[in-house]
Amino acid sequence: MSTLRVAVVYPDLLGTYGDTGNGIILTRRAMSRGIAAELLLCSSSEPLPEADLYCIGGGEDGPQVLAADRLRADGRLTEAVERGATVFAVCAGFQIIGGSFPDAAGRTHGGVGLLDVTTTKGSGPRCVGEVAVDPASSLGLGRLSGFENHSGVTSLGQASALGTVVAGRGNGAGVAVEGAYAGHVLGTYLHGPVLARNPDLADLLLRWATGRTELVALDDAAELGLRAERLASVGC
Amino acid sequence: MSLRSSAAIAAVRLVNNASRWSGRGSGTVAGGRAGLKIDPDLLAWLAAGKRVALVSGTNGKTTTTALLRAGLEATGVVVASNATGSNMPAGHVAALVGARDAALACLEVDEAYLGQVVDATQPEVVVLLNLSRDQLDRMSEVRMLAERWRTALDGAGATVVANADDPLIVHAAGTASSVVWVAGGLEWRDDAGACPSCLGAVHFDEEGPGWSCGSCGLKRPDPDWTLDSSVAVGPEGRTELVLRLPGAFNLRNAVMALAASSTMGIPSRSAAAAAMAGVADVAGRFVDRHVGGTPVRLMLAKNPAGWSALLDTVAEDEGAVVVSINARTADGADPSWLFDVDFSVLAGRRVVATGDRWRDLSVRLKYAGVPHEVEEVPSAAVALAEVEHGGRVDVIGNYTAFRDLLEAT
Numbered sequence: 001m002s003t004l005r006v007a008v009v010y011p012d013l014l015g016t017y018g019d020t021g022n023g024i025i026l027t028r029r030a031m032s033r034g035i036a037a038e039l040l041l042c043s044s045s046e047p048l049p050e051a052d053l054y055c056i057g058g059g060e061d062g063p064q065v066l067a068a069d070r071l072r073a074d075g076r077l078t079e080a081v082e083r084g085a086t087v088f089a090v091c092a093g094f095q096i097i098g099g100s101f102p103d104a105a106g107r108t109h110g111g112v113g114l115l116d117v118t119t120t121k122g123s124g125p126r127c128v129g130e131v132a133v134d135p136a137s138s139l140g141l142g143r144l145s146g147f148e149n150h151s152g153v154t155s156l157g158q159a160s161a162l163g164t165v166v167a168g169r170g171n172g173a174g175v176a177v178e179g180a181y182a183g184h185v186l187g188t189y190l191h192g193p194v195l196a197r198n199p200d201l202a203d204l205l206l207r208w209a210t211g212r213t214e215l216v217a218l219d220d221a222a223e224l225g226l227r228a229e230r231l232a233s234v235g236c
Numbered sequence: 237m238s239l240r241s242s243a244a245i246a247a248v249r250l251v252n253n254a255s256r257w258s259g260r261g262s263g264t265v266a267g268g269r270a271g272l273k274i275d276p277d278l279l280a281w282l283a284a285g286k287r288v289a290l291v292s293g294t295n296g297k298t299t300t301t302a303l304l305r306a307g308l309e310a311t312g313v314v315v316a317s318n319a320t321g322s323n324m325p326a327g328h329v330a331a332l333v334g335a336r337d338a339a340l341a342c343l344e345v346d347e348a349y350l351g352q353v354v355d356a357t358q359p360e361v362v363v364l365l366n367l368s369r370d371q372l373d374r375m376s377e378v379r380m381l382a383e384r385w386r387t388a389l390d391g392a393g394a395t396v397v398a399n400a401d402d403p404l405i406v407h408a409a410g411t412a413s414s415v416v417w418v419a420g421g422l423e424w425r426d427d428a429g430a431c432p433s434c435l436g437a438v439h440f441d442e443e444g445p446g447w448s449c450g451s452c453g454l455k456r457p458d459p460d461w462t463l464d465s466s467v468a469v470g471p472e473g474r475t476e477l478v479l480r481l482p483g484a485f486n487l488r489n490a491v492m493a494l495a496a497s498s499t500m501g502i503p504s505r506s507a508a509a510a511a512m513a514g515v516a517d518v519a520g521r522f523v524d525r526h527v528g529g530t531p532v533r534l535m536l537a538k539n540p541a542g543w544s545a546l547l548d549t550v551a552e553d554e555g556a557v558v559v560s561i562n563a564r565t566a567d568g569a570d571p572s573w574l575f576d577v578d579f580s581v582l583a584g585r586r587v588v589a590t591g592d593r594w595r596d597l598s599v600r601l602k603y604a605g606v607p608h609e610v611e612e613v614p615s616a617a618v619a620l621a622e623v624e625h626g627g628r629v630d631v632i633g634n635y636t637a638f639r640d641l642l643e644a645t
């Protein structure tokens with residue numbers, strides 16, 4: 001690979017809350033290791049460019065439906081995944097890459113189908129707050145910290161859970177699990193710039209996207225200090 | 237006066253006095269709340285017979301309200317106003333009880349309460365500044381707010397003074413019977429990329445302020461008021477604006493205020509502008525003060541659009557900068573929005589990160605390529621920033637961080 005291409009998908013529709021931050025963090029962490037990297041902000045009115053790693057953010061109900069429709073019509077994200085590209089999707093983006101999700105009126109709307117998960121309208125109160133997650137052991141990550149803000153409830157089909165919820169709600173479908181992954185596609189309700197708190201998750205995505213098995217260690221004292229403080233705020 | 241209303245007003249005064257004496261806050265909101273509990277229609281009753289102007293929007297409400305009030309007072313009349321920024325109905329009640337003889341009222345209104353306050357006060361003018369993301373974990377989504385405003389303004393009879401540069405505002409004002417369009421600027425486009433009317437793609441002109449939706453044809457209306465460097469250009473000519481408040485965004489706020497005061501028939505535009513020039517202190521913002529002996533310029537920014545405007549304003553300064561971030565209830569519990577703000581303009585200056593959430597800010601600054609120091613205690617951060625530098629320190633905080641720093645001056 002010459003230059004690592006990191007694409008932020010449709011920031012004009014999906015970028016509710018600092019979501020572009022994940023693309024910034026991934027690009028910078030690659031460059032800090034001498035890996036040439038390029039950040040692409042991909043407008044929903046253009047064809048999706050070729051990239052090694054796609055970041056998909058959160059969005060309001062209307063734009064979420066529109067983004068799913070445009071991604072499906074475009075078709076390039078699915079092709080990229082078939083070629084082995086990595087996808088990291090948060091919040092509404094997580095719902096979009098699943099099989100289906102509810103629109104503002106509660107009607108079922110088709111997703112892109114990259115992950116075998118289904119989202120339905122939750123009956124309880126909106127899930128808002130700090131989350132702590134113990135990731136699936138096969139991922140080799142430390143405890144994750146994030147913030148969730150969603151009303152949808154996501155059930156897993158064939159996809160694996162990203163981890164077990166220690167604090168907060170996560171997917172909200174009865175079992176206390178959070179997020180989902182299959183191959184190099186990973187979705188989570190830990191929204192916004194979640195990689196700021198979880199540098200090891202950022203590096204997992206970079207290993208997937210670059211094919212490298214080892215990455216040079218970086219000074220992550222600030223990130224790990226933030227993660228420890230946020231986990232402590234929910235008693236974890 | 238009905239028995240119930242007079243009892244309610246007495247309660248407002250009683251609670252105000254009690255909380256002033258006990259030293260708990262200014263008492264304004266507590267008094268207003270007590271009054272509304274006795275008489276839920278108190279706001280309507282108090283506003284009856286007054287000429288009312290309301291100001292709402294995500295950013296610039298407090299400043300624009302202060303400027304409009306100054307412009308209206310240039311005619312020598314008393315204007316009731318909620319100058320402390322208590323911008324929900326309890327604050328409006330308190331402001332109106334505090335100036336019962338005022339013929340005019342100029343009220344800042346929280347975005348989520350605009351419909352309710354329009355119904356209660358039957359305003360002559362409603363000023364709509366802008367709409368963008370702000371504390372999404374507790375506020376409604378911006379599109380939903382725009383829809384609610386649209387409903388509230390339908391049939392309300394008010395003249396809306398609206399920002400033509402913001403697609404969400406143009407959509408919201410679409411039901412008003414009469415609109416005065418102002419080129420009010422747009423600091424933040426990322427919430428207007430999908431058309432507020434049809435979700436089509438909104439295209440912004442590369443150069444110039446034009447925009448239009450490719451699907452439904454919603455587009456920027458021709459403004460009745462524009463800004464030509466520091467001159468407001470309105471239907472009846474040009475008015476020089478000389479403000480003591482810094483920044484292009486405050487000039488835009490002043491044009492909105494001038495358009496509103498002209499709409500209300502204030503005879504002399506130049507007198508109104510002169511009165512606005514006298515506004516130096518908007519609830520403590522932008523004023524030169526001291527924190528523990530260090531001269532500071534204290535500034536408030538609450539959301540990405542506000543930060544973007546403010547960072548543009550301080551970009552030409554060279555002194556030290558203290559940035560203080562909290563995430564208490566009034567700020568919103570999630571500071572993810574820090575990644576929506578381009579802090580890289582601060583690179584090259586001495587920067588100190590502080591506030592309850594200095595760790596979040598520190599990580600954000602790191603990924604923006606801004607070398608900085610950290611200090612948990614805000615007053616100590618100001619002292620640290622001044623070390624080996626001297627001169628005035630720019631201090632920017634979000635809502636409660638700003639409030640705490642203001643109390644420390």
Ligand SMILES: [Zn+2]
Binds near residue numbers: 431432433435
């Ligand atoms: Zn449209």
